[in-house]
Amino acid sequence: MRVAVLGAGYAGLTLARSLERTLPEAVDLVVVDEQRDHLVQHELHRVVRRPSLADDITVPLTDVLDCEVRRAEVTGLDADDGRATLRTADGEETLEYDVGAVCLGAETAYYDLDGVREYATPLKRLEDAREIRKDFLGLGDGDRVVVGGAGLSGVQVAGELAALADEEAVDVAVVLVEQAAHVAPTFPESFQRAVHDSLLDAGVTVHTGTGVSGADADAIALESGADLAYDQFVWTGGIQGPEALHDERPVVRADLRLGESTFAVGDAARVVDSDGEAVPASASAAIREARVAADNVAALVDHRRDGDDGFEPRLTQYNFDVPGWLVSVGNDAVAKVGPTVLTGRAALALKTTVGAGYLGSVGAIQNATDLVREELNVAVDEADVDADVPDVVDVSEK
Numbered sequence: 469m470r471v472a473v474l475g476a477g478y479a480g481l482t483l484a485r486s487l488e489r490t491l492p493e494a495v496d497l498v499v500v501d502e503q504r505d506h507l508v509q510h511e512l513h514r515v516v517r518r519p520s521l522a523d524d525i526t527v528p529l530t531d532v533l534d535c536e537v538r539r540a541e542v543t544g545l546d547a548d549d550g551r552a553t554l555r556t557a558d559g560e561e562t563l564e565y566d567v568g569a570v571c572l573g574a575e576t577a578y579y580d581l582d583g584v585r586e587y588a589t590p591l592k593r594l595e596d597a598r599e600i601r602k603d604f605l606g607l608g609d610g611d612r613v614v615v616g617g618a619g620l621s622g623v624q625v626a627g628e629l630a631a632l633a634d635e636e637a638v639d640v641a642v643v644l645v646e647q648a649a650h651v652a653p654t655f656p657e658s659f660q661r662a663v664h665d666s667l668l669d670a671g672v673t674v675h676t677g678t679g680v681s682g683a684d685a686d687a688i689a690l691e692s693g694a695d696l697a698y699d700q701f702v703w704t705g706g707i708q709g710p711e712a713l714h715d716e717r718p719v720v721r722a723d724l725r726l727g728e729s730t731f732a733v734g735d736a737a738r739v740v741d742s743d744g745e746a747v748p749a750s751a752s753a754a755i756r757e758a759r760v761a762a763d764n765v766a767a768l769v770d771h772r773r774d775g776d777d778g779f780e781p782r783l784t785q786y787n788f789d790v791p792g793w794l795v796s797v798g799n800d801a802v803a804k805v806g807p808t809v810l811t812g813r814a815a816l817a818l819k820t821t822v823g824a825g826y827l828g829s830v831g832a833i834q835n836a837t838d839l840v841r842e843e844l845n846v847a848v849d850e851a852d853v854d855a856d857v858p859d860v861v862d863v864s865e866k
Contacts, residue, residue: 469495469773471765472565474542474552474712476501476529477509479734479754479761480571481830486762488534495769497535500542500554500563504528506830507594510751511823511839513624513796515597516604517632522594524839525823532831538563542572542712547727552712567729567768569761574707574717574735574749582682582689588616588703591625603700604629609639614688614698616680617705618646618653620795623663625702630670631798642672645688645696647679647705652795654748659793659804662811666797680705707749710736722785724761733761742785752790755826760786794819816843 471491473484476499484499491497508525515522529537540561544553547570552563576590589599604613615626626644633640644667646653650660651667651674667674679691687695709717713736718726722742726732732739734754739747747753767781792805794815801815810818820843827836 469567469769470565471495471497471769472550472552472563472568473497473499473571474545474568475571475573475710475734475736476503476506476533476537477571477573477734477754478751478826479573479736479758480569481506481529481532482755482758483569483571483733483761483765484533484535485830486759487765490762490766491769492773495773498538498563498565499529499533499535500538500540500552501529502539502541504530504539506532508823508827509592512591512594512597513621513628514843515594516601516625516628517635518842519598519601521839521842522597524835524842526594527827527830527832527835542570542710545570545712545730547730547732550729565729566772567765569724569731569733569765570712570726570736571733571754571758572710572712572736573754575710575715576703577706577708578703579706581680584616584680584683584703584705587683587685588701590703591621600625600629600700600702601632604632604640605636607638607640607699611699612641612643612697613700613702614643614645614696615702615704616645616688617703618644618648618651618674618676619704619706620652622646622702622704623651623667624796625704626667626672627670627797627800629702630672634671640699643675643696643698644672645675645678645680645690647677647691649677651676655793656804658807658809659802662802662804662809663795663797666800666802666811670798670800672797707735713737722787723764723783724757724786725764725783731761731764733757739786739788741788743787745788747786747788750790751826753788756788756790757786760784794822 505526511525540554540556550565578585630642652663682689687697708715717738720732720737724731735749763784794803803810803815824836824840
């Protein structure tokens with residue numbers, strides 16, 4: 469019997485490590501990802517200003533997994549029959565599995581806006597962060613960089629660019645535009661206000677209620693009919709599903725079941741939890757969904773190995789419950805823990821601790837200690853890194 473985990477982001481890596489501990493030895497586990505390394509996505513924006521952090525937030529998959537790891541891109545899926553189409557360096561092949569999970573994450577959405585894909589740089593991979601940094605360092609006094617989309621990814625990259633401008637002593641305007649009426653539009657009002665204030669303090673100009681309708685090489689066309697000239701354009705305006713799901717994010721219920729043989733975990737799907745509530749696309753949700761998926765995959769494997777043709781096992785239901793939210797804004801950060809909103813070094817320390825805790829939870833202890841040293845400039849012993857994820861997990865949109 470074979471179990472396949474398709475994708476090794478937050479959801480896939482968490483799920484695979486759990487299954488390594490719980491699946492019977494007779495079951496083969498294979499993980500498929502197009503990259504050799506796992507990327508801690510919620511720290512990616514930091515690489516724009518601190519390139520050395522790239523080593524801290526990338527983890528070779530073979531260092532933290534003991535199962536078979538295949539490097540390939542998943543381009544097609546039959547969720548009922550248990551079959552995935554893979555694109556490898558040698559061509560196309562088919563992977564058949566008995567029970568699987570789609571953990572492919574989401575891709576940047578451009579919504580067919582004329583010119584946006586062609587002229588903007590997204591922030592999904594290390595190469596994107598490096599390109600954003602290179603382009604920004606080529607700007608001069610009086611130039612303008614526009615960041616489209618004020619979800620948490622947009623907030624964070626705008627904050628990094630404003631801080632980078634200060635460090636480089638260049639008079640570059642950083643402008644953040646958002647179609648909705650507020651930054652961080654899907655989050656609580658107290659959190660939105662604190663994030664907005666932190667952006668202004670960092671020197672970011674914020675335009676809410678400002679939708680983008682297109683772009684060319686020199687300017688962004690706004691829905692109001694006005695043009696906004698730019699010298700650099702970064703796009704963090706939304707997400708769509710992976711190629712294997714035809715760019716869609718299918719709705720799955722609280723058991724995370726996508727088909728007869730397949731579960732969907734993380735941003736690849738739109739999850740509705742056990743209370744009937746839509747779950748936000750976030751690292752925290754992906755990690756917690758993966759724990760539920762691990763129980764359900766194991767239950768389905770046991771059922772099918774036993775050859776039981778009767779009723780399938782009762783599956784665990786996922787309920788979204790995160791006690792807080794975190795976002796960095798340049799040298800500042802904003803954290804909402806319960807009713808309390810924190811800013812400044814306390815929030816930044818909490819955010820770094822969360823990142824280190826996640827790295828520790830996936831077995832990357834050295835990466836965790838290096839992240840704390842570099843972000844907070846403090847010494848930490850590897851033995852002190854908690855091997856479990858803290859309750860508050862950064863939720864930067866991906």
